[in-house]
Amino acid sequence: MTRKRISLRQELPLLVWLVIVWGALWQDFSAGNLLFGALIAVAVARLFYLPPVELGGRFNxxxxxxxxxxxxxxxxxxxxxxxxxxxxxxxxxxxxxxxxxxxxxxxxxxxxxxxxxxxxxxxxxxxxxxxxxxxxxxxxxxxxxxxxxxxxxxxxxxxxxxxxxxxxxxxxxxxxxxxxx
Amino acid sequence: MSPETISADAVIDAVSAVFMVVGALMSLGAAIGLLRFPDLMTRMHAATKPQVLGLFLLLCAVGLQMRTWWVWPVLVVAWIFQLLTVPVSAHMVGRAGYRTKHLHPELLSADELEAVVQQAAGERGFTDE
Known part of the structure; x- marks a missing residue:
């Protein structure tokens, strides 16, 4: 596979969003649930790879x-x-x-x-x-x-x-x- | 029960009642728009848009009535997914409608896309009709 790897920093907004969705759907923001959600988020982001969104590098x-x-x-x-x-x-x-x-x-x-x-x-x-x-x-x-x-x-x-x-x-x-x- | 908690409850009830009525009014507006507007594009405006405000108000009313903060993240996520998907479907239908000429040119005061489409069609050897 010759896909361009993206840095963790670029992927972080997507992962954080996935964890928030996970927590919201379970209506449970305890540490254990969020940790499990983070594992799933990383797995999903790896398995279903999307072209990286090119962020501007700043957010006000x-x-x-x-x-x-x-x-x-x-x-x-x-x-x-x-x-x-x-x-x-x-x-x-x-x-x-x-x-x-x-x-x-x-x-x-x-x-x-x-x-x-x-x-x-x-x-x-x-x-x-x-x-x-x-x-x-x-x-x-x-x-x-x-x-x-x-x-x-x-x-x-x-x-x-x-x-x-x-x-x-x-x-x-x-x-x-x-x-x- | 102190009188203060009762009045707070009453205020929350009143606010969520207003939200629900106005939110339902937005759906009514969509229905009226679907019936009264002349072509596909203007109907798309009526059909897709009240969802944004109407759903926002109804979700707020649900959140207020549940009186627990656990429900708010779900409501926010539901609204954000609506915000992300509504313009996409509206764009796809609008674009398909424009290309298949489901619009009344006499009801357009200007059409700056038509010249571009004609030019692109001419370059590829297609002409209209």
Missing amino acids: VLRAVRFAAVFLAKVVAASFQVLYLAVVRGPRVISAVVAVPLRSHSDLLVTATGHVISLIPGSLVVEVDRSTSTLYIHGINVRDAEDAAKLRKEVRDTEAGLIRIMGTKAELSALEQEVGA
Whole structure:
């Protein structure tokens, strides 16, 4: 087998997550159970090998908490907006497919941005162009170019937030320069 | 039983009641959206999205009513797995729907993907229709 071995440090987030899931499913966080869960996690990670996720090497917890709060607020606001659209507009709703070029070319950040945008009601990732890291997003109630620009800005702001949480140092400094300029 | 514990119980009950009603409202919204929206893409918005907030509120209500912290990790894990899988299924259905033209072009104010698709099809020697 000529697979690239990954270091324990890179694998650690996955193992920790598997142990947490194990403990949560048993509803038992005693040391013995967690140790057994860790053994199973290592066995699973060895047997069912996945391509390693390339992490940015940093994670800002404070930013992540703030991002999660903003995300939840956006989900609440947008959920009610879609509810309103369903009841009032219904069949006459106008949408658009908008191309949004992202800054980052890392698979992790493109995936995370697409996920967050899909989870916020009213926007859905239709297609991803990995070579140019462009997301094609179907937005509901996008009636004109102004709405499209708003949607594009929202996606790029989401990406900026994610870069601040877990982007590489190079991406972060590029972002700071862009914001500062 | 002191009056304070009773009032705390009442508050928890009231909060979880509100959470459950609003969570159920999200499911109702999804049903209305499925019936009223005109095409597959807009229906996907209605069908997949209320799960995020609706499920969050209902899980919170369950957690509040169980009154034991052991149940919270399971609820969090359940919600996170929903968050991880909902966009994937929505994306796959949306993408398949776009490719098989299950949408009304007259209800789109802009379609920036169409030109790209046409160009890619032209390069490979395929043309539309």
